[in-house]
Amino acid sequence: MALRFTGREQWGAKKPKSVTPRSPSELSGVAVHWFGSPRAAGSHEGCAALLRSVQATHMGPGGLGVANGGADIAYNHAVCPHGKAFTLRGFGVQTGANGDEASNRTFAAVVYMAGTGDKAPTDEALGTLAEVIRAWQRKGAGPLVKPHQFFTGSDCPGPNLLDWLELKPRPWAGKARPRVPVKDETPDWLLDFVHWRVAEGGDRKSRPKGLPKPIPESAHETAARIERMVTVMGPQESFLDWVAWRRAGEKKEERPRSVPRKIPKAWRDAAKRLEQVFANGEPPKPSEPKPEKPETRRIGARTTLLSPPRASREQLEGHMLARAHGDYTDANVRAILKRYVSVSQKAGLDPLLVVSQMVLETGNLTSFWSQVPRRNPAGIGVTGEPGAGISFSSWDKAVRAHVGRLLAYALPEGSENEAQRKLIGEALEVRPLPADRRGIAPTLEGLAGTWAADTKYAGKIARVANEIRAAS
Ligand SMILES: [Zn+2]
Numbered sequence: 001m002a003l004r005f006t007g008r009e010q011w012g013a014k015k016p017k018s019v020t021p022r023s024p025s026e027l028s029g030v031a032v033h034w035f036g037s038p039r040a041a042g043s044h045e046g047c048a049a050l051l052r053s054v055q056a057t058h059m060g061p062g063g064l065g066v067a068n069g070g071a072d073i074a075y076n077h078a079v080c081p082h083g084k085a086f087t088l089r090g091f092g093v094q095t096g097a098n099g100d101e102a103s104n105r106t107f108a109a110v111v112y113m114a115g116t117g118d119k120a121p122t123d124e125a126l127g128t129l130a131e132v133i134r135a136w137q138r139k140g141a142g143p144l145v146k147p148h149q150f151f152t153g154s155d156c157p158g159p160n161l162l163d164w165l166e167l168k169p170r171p172w173a174g175k176a177r178p179r180v181p182v183k184d185e186t187p188d189w190l191l192d193f194v195h196w197r198v199a200e201g202g203d204r205k206s207r208p209k210g211l212p213k214p215i216p217e218s219a220h221e222t223a224a225r226i227e228r229m230v231t232v233m234g235p236q237e238s239f240l241d242w243v244a245w246r247r248a249g250e251k252k253e254e255r256p257r258s259v260p261r262k263i264p265k266a267w268r269d270a271a272k273r274l275e276q277v278f279a280n281g282e283p284p285k286p287s288e289p290k291p292e293k294p295e296t297r298r299i300g301a302r303t304t305l306l307s308p309p310r311a312s313r314e315q316l317e318g319h320m321l322a323r324a325h326g327d328y329t330d331a332n333v334r335a336i337l338k339r340y341v342s343v344s345q346k347a348g349l350d351p352l353l354v355v356s357q358m359v360l361e362t363g364n365l366t367s368f369w370s371q372v373p374r375r376n377p378a379g380i381g382v383t384g385e386p387g388a389g390i391s392f393s394s395w396d397k398a399v400r401a402h403v404g405r406l407l408a409y410a411l412p413e414g415s416e417n418e419a420q421r422k423l424i425g426e427a428l429e430v431r432p433l434p435a436d437r438r439g440i441a442p443t444l445e446g447l448a449g450t451w452a453a454d455t456k457y458a459g460k461i462a463r464v465a466n467e468i469r470a471a472s
Pocket residue numbers: 032033034097148156157
């Protein structure tokens with residue numbers, strides 16, 4: 001059976017917006033798709049129109065997950081239920097169908113033009129599909145033929161073709177001599193072993209059946225090397241797409257095509273960790289890693305409490321020591337600030353804001369409640385009623401109680417890491433906090449009317465903070 005492709009002009013294709021060349025010899029093989037939706041055309045007369053409408057969808061706004069739409073219909077070739085083959089992007093062009101950059105770079109995409117509810121493909125259609133796959137192999141593509149599902153965990157290309165792709169001998173294996181004239185020596189169990197070790201953690205309970213005992217050294221070597229490769233490769237595009245989508249609110253219609261249907265547990269764990277690193281959802285500011293370029297934005301009511309330090313310890317000291325500080329010596333003040341910086345930073349809070357609150361609450365450590373033996377740094381439990389307020393036996397305890405309490409205001413329950421949870425627990429043992437205050441103050445403005453009755457409270461803390469930063 002001679003394979004003949006219906007060309008782009010014949011089915012009425014629009015011109016592609018752009019073309020990314022990709023030689024078949026760079027490919028590991030071919031990925032097989034179906035439409036899923038839309039369904040097949042009722043007769044062959046409708047097939048060209050069906051392709052035109054799919055092309056319009058792929059190139060229209062939001063098509064192929066791109067705001068302005070994809071460059072062209074996503075696939076390289078199509079095969080219709082009537083056994084005809086069509087040129088879409090064709091040979092030598094990179095596909096946009098496989099779900100992510102890596103799979104698009106390494107696999108061509110052939111689509112079977114049917115969807116959910118359609119009849120199983122006829123032998124004629126399957127014969128054409130096999131021919132198209134062989135044509136790719138003749139052009140230099142590698143021997144792998146994978147369902148789209150292999151890359152993203154989707155349903156594609158539907159139950160019938162999934163079965164067909166499992167058949168042995170391979171339906172697309174021609175009588176031609178094998179392209180690689182060496183014995184295929186990779187044992188079936190090897191990749192099960194590697195996957196188990198690398199992707200599943202090698203837990204004894206989940207040990208795949210059929211592994212030899214003992215595992216030969218070369219297999220361990222393979223697993224160890226792949227583990228190294230995965231480590232240096234770092235997070236993949238599909239993972240980053242998923243994290244970005246999650247941050248943006250996980251809207252169903254915006255789900256990236258690269259994201260697997262079942263999110264691996266390792267991804268969830270990694271995302272949790274990232275969220276803790278960038279606590280409060282604040283993305284890292286490019287200026288932060290460079291100490292010579294401190295963040296210059298003014299502190300205001302909308303400034304987040306969880307942040308790397310926005311002022312140096314020298315600035316904090318400079319501010320406090322230049323003003324009266326009660327019965328505390330300069331050395332006392334330095335020691336107190338050292339505690340504040342260390343405990344705040346470990347908790348993820350910006351020491352500048354914590355110290356600014358302390359300065360505001362204690363009048364720069366001159367207030368009655370801040371003096372020894374009370375050492376109350378932030379009006380904790382001080383309600384104005386005679387004698388009401390909490391005393392601390394050391395500044396270490398006072399600082400931990402203050403920072404932990406502020407952290408409880410800043411972080412919703414359940415989003416803490418281990419150390420944060422411990423600190424909050426300590427602080428709330430000193431003085432309980434109503435549940436509706438938890439996480440109420442991701443930014444300074446959340447403290448106004450809650451920590452203090454004063455509605456201008458946030459602005460007052462910000463003013464102190466800006467004064468501290470003005471000092472150099
Ligand atoms: Zn697909």
